[in-house]
Amino acid sequence: MDISIFIQILVWGLYAGCIYILLAIGLNLIFGVMKVVNFAHGELLMIGAYVTFWLYSSSGINPYLVVPISTFIMAILGILIERFGFRPIRGTGKLNEIFLSLGLIYLLQNSAALLWTTNSRTIHSPYSDILVPLGTIKLPLDYIIIIIATILFLIAFQLFMKKTTIGRAMRATSQNREAAALMGINVERIDMLSFALGSALAAVAGSLWLISGQMVNPYVGSLPAIKAFAVIIIGGLGSIPGAIIAGLILGIAENVVPVIIQSLVAVFNVEMSFTAWKDTIAFLILIIVLILRPTGLFGKKGE
Amino acid sequence: MNREKIISVKTCLGFISFLIALLMPHIFGVSQYLLTVLIIMLVFILYSSAWNLLALSGQGSLGHAAFFGIGGYTSAIVVKSLGLPPLATILAGGIFAAFIGVLIGLTCVRLKEWFLAMVTFGFAVLAHTITLELPGLTGGWDGLPVQKVIPVTVHNYIMYEYYLVLITTVIVLFVIYQIMNSKVGLAFEAIRENELEANVMGINVMKYKLTAFAVSAFFSGIAGALEIHHFGYITPEVYGIDISFWPIIYCVSGGLCTIEGPILGTIIITLLDESLKNFGWTYERYIMIGLILILIVRFLPKGFVSVPEKIKAYLRS
Amino acid sequence: MRKHAILATVLVVIALFACGVAQSEETEQQGVGEIRIGVVAPLTGGASTTGNDMWQSAVLSAEEINANGGVNVSGVNMNITLVKGDTETSREGGVKAVTKLITVDNVDILVGGFSSGITYADQVVAAEHKVPFIITGASSPIITRRDDIDTNYFFHHCPTTDDYPDSTLLFVDDVVKPEIYERFNFSEDRPLRLAVLYQDSKYGEGVYDGIKKVIEKHNLNMDIVAAEKFKMSETDFRTVLTTIKASNPDVLYPAAFLNEQTLIVAQGRRDVGLNNIYLSVECNDDPDYYSGVENWGEYSIQESRFGPYAVPSGDIHDAVVKFRDDFEDKWGTSPSMMGASTYEGVYIAAKAIEDAGNLDKSNIRASLAALEMPQIIEVMQNGVIAFSPDYRESKFELYMQQLISNETLDETRPKIVWPESVKETDFVLPDWYEPGSKAEEQTPAAPTPKGPGFEAVVAIASLFAIAYLVLRRSK
Structure with a gap:
């Protein structure tokens, strides 16, 4: 296979990986601090994208500029979900959290369908006509913005967690909740903040995804969310670097592996299309990792 | 009020509802529509109870449609290739689903809570993909025509079908009830409460977890086979996400880990759904279902079955 | 106390149940001088947009027919009554809906049916009761070709994936x-x-x-x-x-x-x-x-075959414009192509009943099989709607x-x-068009391995490097 084609496919994988990473980090943060899993995290991505669409279509300004506003709105929604959904059922069992998020999925998906109908919505990016030549391939500017934005977000996130008081409190809470509470950290406030931050990251992922030429409809959230779960399971629960690496691996693998298999079986004169196997490959990786290493590639023992 | 009396009340009620169900075709006449609705409801009662059994051992599955579909496909394929009557193949569907259930259970046995939820969900996707990749056997996307349990030519066949499904459901419920009240059921509960302690007390956790998977998959497979033999056609839509999620909604709203929970949950939610539909509600209906689920988890963690207790507590205070 | 509470719940449940049953039984009995057409469409669930469009189009054509004096059945003018059958975009819902239309609402003929997967399941019921079904929204040719049920009562008025x-x-x-x-x-x-x-x-x-x-x-x-x-x-x-x-x-x-x-x-x-x-x-x-x-x-x-903007020239032009305007006047939205074929489906049903001269289902079937009527709002081959003798499919142009x-x-x-x-205009091959050349002709100077996408490789590598650094520091 031509090397430039391979590189182009690699870039598509990188782009998909960026979205998974943003989503997975938010999910991971919430899990780390609260030890709850929000299965409806993908729905936050979907609502975030809708809010951006709504702000954009009612104001008509550059869509990249409305992303911070929709991120803020989603952070507030995240706080509400935490306060009235997950906080009251804390400690009543993991199954209850799964059921609650199932209810949230039904609630959010159908509310979006009611508010914005089920027709797919798009945002016309102002830069959609600009192609940046990189060697033999040409990349639309929007992708480069997304990749750079993701890297910047990761660096900012890392600095926030390491340098600020709140970030330190979050890390302390995720290491040992009781001890953190004894040290005078208001753990409930930390819960709320981490949920807000997680929702905000989901909104960023959803908005960037929409602006880069994707569509949003009420059902787009589930698949990226499932991939994000796979990412944090593969990377190890609570491990941010694990999530980054696993996100990249998953994004690239699901794009590259089908093409490789296809060219491999072509050697034996079998013409078969494996591109529809993208999602199945994600689950296969997940299942294999869980069988071999139940705590994930970078997970701590006994988590 | 002593314990025996409560049980006897419950048994009484169970018996009365069984009688009502039994007389249904005679009260309202043999209405094909009514009986079709009831058959689908019974199939889902059976299926939700199977899911509930797995939850009893502390394992929540988000991909039970895999067993439902495998049961259906197995039965359809056996009927087609061996020419056996559907009555026998429904059992085959259950057995093969149980076999797959044990395999999945083996990979899942070390996983808990939402790891397990994710992996079971993944297996449903996998089952869907594999079914599609074997078009020679499964008909691929076109699916397979399936023989009906009772041939359409029989007069009032729908009534016999109804009784067949009813009796199967009652038998399965009885078996599940026996399991729940046996040593196995106690072991399941012990594992659900605390796996480590159960292990220390000498319960073979792995064995019991696999048993739960196998039995639950077996009954789900039977439910799937019953449904497709009632419809007369099977397509890969049986692996739908909805099919995985409905039993959870039914069980949680009815009452987890109780025998009457899935029954009550299925009936109430189905009726609610049907009546909201008459208002012309579409998305609002699902919003309601989502809200009900959230509110139940929050305020009524034991489901509808605990409503009498709540009322009693309220009256006493 | 407890006993009473439990009893009360049970009574409520039974009452609810009875209500549900009563509701289903409540449908009015068939009036004399009325043709009942069941419209099978996903009015709720994933495909509800299409389903409502089908229903609205059917309503439009039924109103038109009734306004023109209804259907002349052996000298008696009968009006059309449409009955909703909501498949909920699921197999379970489809089977329930068709069973209800046939056994409770006693419809004379069925029109609609969106999504092949759902139709496979619900057509079994129609075959069992031998009710004619004009399928206007499922694209699989298997619908009229499967051999496990009697498909003689199914008429496919919708192009198939073979077409x-x-x-x-x-x-x-x-x-x-x-x-x-x-x-x-x-x-x-x-x-x-x-x-x-x-x-x-x-x-x-x-x-x-x-x-x-x-x-x-x-x-x-x-x-x-x-x-x-x-x-x-x-x-x-x-x-x-x-x-x-x-x-x-x-x-x-x-x-x-x-x-x-x-x-x-x-x-x-x-x-x-x-x-x-x-x-x-x-x-x-x-x-x-x-x-x-x-x-x-x-x-x-x-x-x-029918769209929101382009209108085919020729005889059919005015009919298409009229349908589109009427639809927009009545419902405030523009119709879709599934709506167009359902609109025609009701007309086909009316014509078949008129030809049959009574409401006997096997007579309706026979007149559908022999039907030959001019095209309505979609262009048909030879300008007529007729069902092929082998698999009862109408042929669209x-x-x-x-x-x-x-x-x-x-x-x-x-x-x-x-x-x-x-046609309205000629096909244009755009300036930017690039044909795929033959593999032999292609092979230009092979790209040097370092040149192409070098920057991309560096970008990916640096991303890995950042990830690695982050990983190392957090340990």
């Missing part, structure tokens, strides 16, 4: 290929390089099979150089389009739904730079397509549209370019 590629490929062979070959001086015996990108579903596979059948049937000089699948409601087609581009196609034929088609064209033209002629299957002629695909859809080809950019709207609009009888 879609027929017109499209004949058009490509007839118009597109000569244009390309002339501009690039290809010899006549060079086969046209066709790439297929199909949805991994009954629908997508049906179209792909249809393409192969059509090439064989008409002995077309075409090679399928790539055949790739994608999962339903996929949103990222970049990788698969990149692989397709590597196979150097002349023309790309996606078999996709609206959302997917929009993304395939936009991502193919913009991100991957696949500057081909894009074909499309008929169901995508929808306002959302034109707004979603932006100007990337310019010059792409669409198959259609599908037309081809090309998307032309409209400066004032900043969107594209379709113009009919084929066949001759209904």
Whole structure:
């Protein structure tokens, strides 16, 4: 296979990986601090994208500029979900959290369908006509913005967690909740903040995804969310670097592996299309990792 | 009020509802529509109870449609290739689903809570993909025509079908009830409460977890086979996400880990759904279902079955 | 106390149950001098937009027929009453709805049926009761061909996946290929390089099979150089389009739904730079397509039988415009093509009952089989609606549209370019078009391994490096 084609496919994988990473980090943060899993995290991505669409279509300004506003709105929604959904059922069992998020999925998906109908919505990016030549391939500017934005977000996130008081409190809470509470950290406030931050990251992922030429409809959230779960399971629960690496691996693998298999079986004169196997490959990786290493590639023992 | 009396009340009620169900075709006449609705409801009662059994051992599955579909496909394929009557193949569907259930259970046995939820969900996707990749056997996307349990030519066949499904459901419920009240059921509960302690007390956790998977998959497979033999056609839509999620909604709203929970949950939610539909509600209906689920988890963690207790507590205070 | 509480709950449950039953029994008995038509459509659930469109179109045609004095059945004028059958976009719902229409509402004939998967399940009930069913929304040819049930009562008034590629490929062979070959001086015996990108579903596979059948049937000089699948409601087609581009196609034929088609064209033209002629299957002629695909859809080809913008010229023109205006007046939205065939379905049912002279179902069936009526708002082959004797399918004359950019709207609009009888304008081969050259001709100076995408490699490597640093520091 031509090397430039391979590189182009690699870039598509990188782009998909960026979205998974943003989503997975938010999910991971919430899990780390609260030890709850929000299965409806993908729905936050979907609502975030809708809010951006709504702000954009009612104001008509550059869509990249409305992303911070929709991120803020989603952070507030995240706080509400935490306060009235997950906080009251804390400690009543993991199954209850799964059921609650199932209810949230039904609630959010159908509310979006009611508010914005089920027709797919798009945002016309102002830069959609600009192609940046990189060697033999040409990349639309929007992708480069997304990749750079993701890297910047990761660096900012890392600095926030390491340098600020709140970030330190979050890390302390995720290491040992009781001890953190004894040290005078208001753990409930930390819960709320981490949920807000997680929702905000989901909104960023959803908005960037929409602006880069994707569509949003009420059902787009589930698949990226499932991939994000796979990412944090593969990377190890609570491990941010694990999530980054696993996100990249998953994004690239699901794009590259089908093409490789296809060219491999072509050697034996079998013409078969494996591109529809993208999602199945994600689950296969997940299942294999869980069988071999139940705590994930970078997970701590006994988590 | 002593314990025996409560049980006897419950048994009484169970018996009365069984009688009502039994007389249904005679009260309202043999209405094909009514009986079709009831058959689908019974199939889902059976299926939700199977899911509930797995939850009893502390394992929540988000991909039970895999067993439902495998049961259906197995039965359809056996009927087609061996020419056996559907009555026998429904059992085959259950057995093969149980076999797959044990395999999945083996990979899942070390996983808990939402790891397990994710992996079971993944297996449903996998089952869907594999079914599609074997078009020679499964008909691929076109699916397979399936023989009906009772041939359409029989007069009032729908009534016999109804009784067949009813009796199967009652038998399965009885078996599940026996399991729940046996040593196995106690072991399941012990594992659900605390796996480590159960292990220390000498319960073979792995064995019991696999048993739960196998039995639950077996009954789900039977439910799937019953449904497709009632419809007369099977397509890969049986692996739908909805099919995985409905039993959870039914069980949680009815009452987890109780025998009457899935029954009550299925009936109430189905009726609610049907009546909201008459208002012309579409998305609002699902919003309601989502809200009900959230509110139940929050305020009524034991489901509808605990409503009498709540009322009693309220009256006493 | 407890006993009472439990009893109360049970009573409530039973009461609720009785209500549900009563509701279903409540439907009024059949009035004399009335024809009852059951409309089977997904009014709720995933496909509710299409379902409501089908219902609204059916209402429109029933009102028109009733306003014109109803249906003359052996000298008695009977009005049409429509009964809703909501399939909820699920198999369970479909079976329930059709059973209710037949056994509780006692309908004389069924019209509608969207989605083949659901129709497979609910048509079993119709076959059992021998109720004629005019299927206007399911694209699988198997619906009237399956042999496990008696399909004699099913009449398919909707193009099937076997029909879609027929017109499209004949058009490509007839118009597109000569244009390309002339501009690039290809010899006549060079086969046209066709790439297929199909949805991994009954629908997508049906179209792909249809393409192969059509090439064989008409002995077309075409090679399928790539055949790739994608999962339903996929949103990222970049990788698969990149692989397709590597196979150097002349023309790309996606078999996709609206959302997917929009993304395939936009991502193919913009991100991957696949500057081909894009074909499309008929169901995508929808306002959302034109707004979603932006100007990337310019010059792409669409198959259609009824659409929001283009109107076929010829005899049928006025009828189409009237239907569209009436629909918009009544419902405030524009009708879709599933609505158009359902609208016709009610007319077909009325005509069949008139021909039969009574409401006996086997007579209605017989008159449907012998039916021959002029086309209504969709172009039919030979201008008549008639069901083929073998599999009871009506034959549509599908037309081809090309998307032309409209400066004032900043969107594209379709113009009919084929066949001759209904066309509005000529096909244009865009300037940016690039044909797929033969593999031998291609091999230009092989790209040096370091040159191409070097920056991309560096970018990826640096990302890994950052990830590594982050990882190391957190330990």
